[in-house]
Amino acid sequence: MGGVSQDNQQEAFRKYFYIFGAMSSANKKFSFFERFMRLVVLVVIYTVRGFFFVWYRPKVRFTDKSVESTNLRSPSVIIANHTSMRDPIMMLAVFFHKRSIVVAKDQVEDPHFSWALKHTDCVIPCDRFNMDTEWALLARRELEKGNSVIIFPEGKCRYDGLLNEFKTGFAFLARSTGAPVVSVGIDGIYKWGHRTQIVIGDAEKIERVAGIPSSKHLAERGEYFRQKVWKLKQLALGKEAAILPATAETPQEILPGEGEK
Structure with missing residues (x-):
């Protein structure tokens, strides 16, 4: 992330979690306009959710008895592959109860989306281009309040069928x-006539190790869950579980037009 070393990032996470982690967020007093905008956004959220269920008719399957409903038994870190800009909306529609979602800060600030994203309590902004630890503190608070946190560890969409590297923030959050x-x-x-397939795996805790987890340990956990999500994606596609190369061996995605340069 922006040239910042993993060790420095983990030290910053530790600072936020163990020094400021117990701080409660300040009570907010909203103006009439703010309350009105929140009401508008709430109406939009329910409308969009209804549209997604009618138009894309998501079919949700579960693979383990530890998770048999999208209304999760306990606050969890929910991770998924990122193939389309519709993925976040679909995840919010499916996991509709007590959840928040980590969203790229540049999208939160985009004028096309900011009017809605800044007037909802379920969005956690994250700067994906620079070291950002504030999102982790906000995510921790959401978990403490009983809300699950949805994260796309790839950080961006990938359109060629493979998966990008999983950033390790989700692993640190879950372990901590x-x-x-x-x-x-x-x-x-996402198209008319096709039911979007979603396969949900088990609830798995990341083993705790003595002290602050090393970058190597978190990277190993990141790769482990990357492979796990890959297998679930193949199930969703109705394909045999093809082998996904390790992150270091996965070729960079070539976007349209780049191959002509």
């Missing part, structure tokens, strides 16, 4: 809070 990780595979197909 003790929240289980729920892996999700999305087929990423």
Whole structure:
């Protein structure tokens, strides 16, 4: 992330979690306009959710008895592959109860989306281009309030069918809070006549190690869950579980037009 070393990032996470982690957020007093905008956004959220269920008719499957409903038994870190810009909306529609979602800060500030994203309590902004630890503190608070946190560890969409590297923030968050990780595979197909397939795996906790977890340990956990999400995605696509190369061996995605340069 912006040239910042993993060790420095983990030290910053530790600072936020263990020094400021117990701080409660200040009570907010909203103006009439703010309350009105929140009401508008709430109406939009329910409308969009209804549209997604009618138009894309998501079919949700569960693979383990530890998770048999999208209304999770305990606050969890929910991770999924990222194939389409519709993925976050679909995840919010499916996991509709007591959840928040980590969203790229540049999208939160985009004037096309900011009017809605800044007037809802379920959005956690994260700067994906620079070291950002504030999102982790906000996510921890959401878990403490009983809300699950949805994260796309790839940080951006990938359109060629493979998965990008999983950033390790989700692993540090889960390990530090003790929240289980729920892996999700999305087929990423959003079109009329096709039911978007979503496969939800088990709830798995990341083992705790003495002291602050090393970058190597978190990277190993990141790769482990990357492979796990990959298998769930293949199930969603109805394919045999093809082998996903390790992150270091996965080729960079070539976007349209780049191959002509």
